[in-house]
Amino acid sequence: MKPPIVLMDANNFYCACHRVFEPKLEGQPVVVLSNNDGCVVARTNELKPFVARGTPLFQCAEILKTHKAQIYSSAYYLYGDLSARLMTTVARFAPQHEVYSIDECFLTLPGFKGEELNQHCLAIKAAARQETGLPVSLGAATTKTLAKIANQRAKKDSGLAGVLNLYDYSEAELNELLAATPVEEIWGIGAKRGELLRQNGIETAYELKNAPDQWVKKNLSIMGLRTVWELRGLPCLPLEEAPPAKKAICSAKSFGRPIETLAELGEALTTYVSRVAEKLRQQGSAASVLQVFLTTGHYRTNQPYYSKQITLELAQPSSFTPTLARYAHHGLAQIYRRGYSYIKVGVLVSGLVKQEALQLNLWKEGPDPWDLAKETNLMEEVDGLNRRYGREAVRLASAGLERSWWMKQAKLSPHYTTRWSDLPLATVA
DNA sequence: TCTGGGGTCCTAGGACCC
DNA sequence: TCTGGGGTCCTAGGACCC
Numbered sequence: 001m002k003p004p005i006v007l008m009d010a011n012n013f014y015c016a017c018h019r020v021f022e023p024k025l026e027g028q029p030v031v032v033l034s035n036n037d038g039c040v041v042a043r044t045n046e047l048k049p050f051v052a053r054g055t056p057l058f059q060c061a062e063i064l065k066t067h068k069a070q071i072y073s074s075a076y077y078l079y080g081d082l083s084a085r086l087m088t089t090v091a092r093f094a095p096q097h098e099v100y101s102i103d104e105c106f107l108t109l110p111g112f113k114g115e116e117l118n119q120h121c122l123a124i125k126a127a128a129r130q131e132t133g134l135p136v137s138l139g140a141a142t143t144k145t146l147a148k149i150a151n152q153r154a155k156k157d158s159g160l161a162g163v164l165n166l167y168d169y170s171e172a173e174l175n176e177l178l179a180a181t182p183v184e185e186i187w188g189i190g191a192k193r194g195e196l197l198r199q200n201g202i203e204t205a206y207e208l209k210n211a212p213d214q215w216v217k218k219n220l221s222i223m224g225l226r227t228v229w230e231l232r233g234l235p236c237l238p239l240e241e242a243p244p245a246k247k248a249i250c251s252a253k254s255f256g257r258p259i260e261t262l263a264e265l266g267e268a269l270t271t272y273v274s275r276v277a278e279k280l281r282q283q284g285s286a287a288s289v290l291q292v293f294l295t296t297g298h299y300r301t302n303q304p305y306y307s308k309q310i311t312l313e314l315a316q317p318s319s320f321t322p323t324l325a326r327y328a329h330h331g332l333a334q335i336y337r338r339g340y341s342y343i344k345v346g347v348l349v350s351g352l353v354k355q356e357a358l359q360l361n362l363w364k365e366g367p368d369p370w371d372l373a374k375e376t377n378l379m380e381e382v383d384g385l386n387r388r389y390g391r392e393a394v395r396l397a398s399a400g401l402e403r404s405w406w407m408k409q410a411k412l413s414p415h416y417t418t419r420w421s422d423l424p425l426a427t428v429a
Numbered sequence: 430t431c432t433g434g435g436g437t438c439c440t441a442g443g444a445c446c447c
Numbered sequence: 448t449c450t451g452g453g454g455t456c457c458t459a460g461g462a463c464c465c
Contacts, residue, residue, distance in 0.1 A: 033433090034432090034433035034434075035433050035434065036431090036432090036433070037431085038431070038432055038433060039432060039433060041433070041434095054432085054433085055432090056431065056432040057431065057432085058430080058431040058432080059431090059432085061431090074433085221438090221439055221440075222438095222439075223438070223439070246435095246436075246437095247436090247437080248435095248436075248437090249435085249436090250434080250435055250436075251434085251435080252433095252434070252435085253433080253434070254432090254433070254434090297432090298432095299431095299432055346434095348435095407433095408431090
């Protein structure tokens with residue numbers, strides 16, 4: 001017997017995080033903006049019919065105003081922290097879990113079924129609300145893809161109390177639900193594939209479930225075929241308890257204003273390289289390839305467009321911030337052209353190897369082992385200080401001090417969970 | 430004026446080899 | 448005019464997700 005797979009997903013996660021610390025927002029429409037306050041990345045249910053996800057702020061400012069929406073810049077320090085608390089809570093309820101994204105977690109519940117399964121899901125929901133203040137929904141089924149559909153339904157249908165169990169549905173009941181599910185709502189079917197499917201007369205999840213394997217594989221690749229099998233109740237996507245190490249790490253952000261000079265681009269690049277290097281060390285990796293890219297805006301047509309990338313191979317894999325920064329700046333100097341207004345620069349590292357393996361190989365060739373030990377110790381100190389005193393408490397001077405190019409964050413929330421000075425005050429009347 | 434960031438996986442096509 | 452077959456590796460680009 002296949003064990004039930006449950007997907008826990010927070011409702012309007014980013015918006016909900018702001019509500020946790022500002023209870024006055026409860027029942028009020030809230031939106032959260034992307035970096036640079038550019039687009040709407042999250043909005044509460046009240047606004048969903050009027051504002052699509054990803055709409056640029058300037059295009060929906062009026063509608064937001066008429067609905068008296070509360071607007072926030074994205075505050076990832078807050079979301080990351082609440083996410084960790086939420087995952088700790090739900091993990092208690094299952095022998096195995098996979099944190100799939102910042103607000104989603106798959107759980108397996110072997111031995112559970114029927115009413116017992118429903119009650120367990122309700123208990124998870126109650127604990128999440130009690131311990132983190134976040135509203136969540138849960139969907140149970142035999143595969144991840146079906147659990148996703150169950151979860152969506154649980155969210156949309158207010159009669160369901162946030163929990164839907166498809167695990168105990170009969171084949172006929174399940175087919176009926178799939179027939180009422182548009183094909184674009186299936187996990188793994190986006191706009192392009194949705195369009196292709198519709199052109200071929202496949203409009204619902206039920207129709208896709210019954211499409212011939214050969215046709216699916218040819219048109220939607222092996223991933224599409226897996227999706228179809230999962231719709232049929234055949235698990236193809238295993239639970240991954242330990243997240244696999246990343247194969248590439250990237251940092252790239254738009255500036256708060258266009259910049260022209262190599263010096264300022266360099267400051268931003270150092271900042272992003274430092275972030276990438278920190279993430280590398282966190283997962284115990286060193287990079288052997290580094291890519292730098294920069295671009296002018298592509299929405300404004302009255303300005304010349306320029307976009308370029310360069311790939312550099314490191315003499316030795318490294319996670320030492322100054323080494324990576326040196327390569328990055330070397331690359332930037334080669335692709336930089338005067339006379340353009342740039343809006344973004346970025347860095348991507350790949351060819352990742354385990355840092356330990358590097359150290360073991362040292363006595364054969366490569367950098368002086370003594371130097372490497374010094375580099376490692378130095379970075380451990382820096383990472384420790386930054387963990388303790390806040391990100392970028394210690395940083396390279398070339399990352400800049402003024403940083404007038406920094407992204408726009410006009411509506412930033414206080415750091416409720418990471419700064420003593422920002423703790424909310426409770427007063428007794 | 431103002432249009433996000435960070436990932437994964439797959440496929441096609443070219444270079445190269447025997 | 449005719450011009451093999453099969454394999455690997457790499458890269459660029461597309462599609463998707465949150």
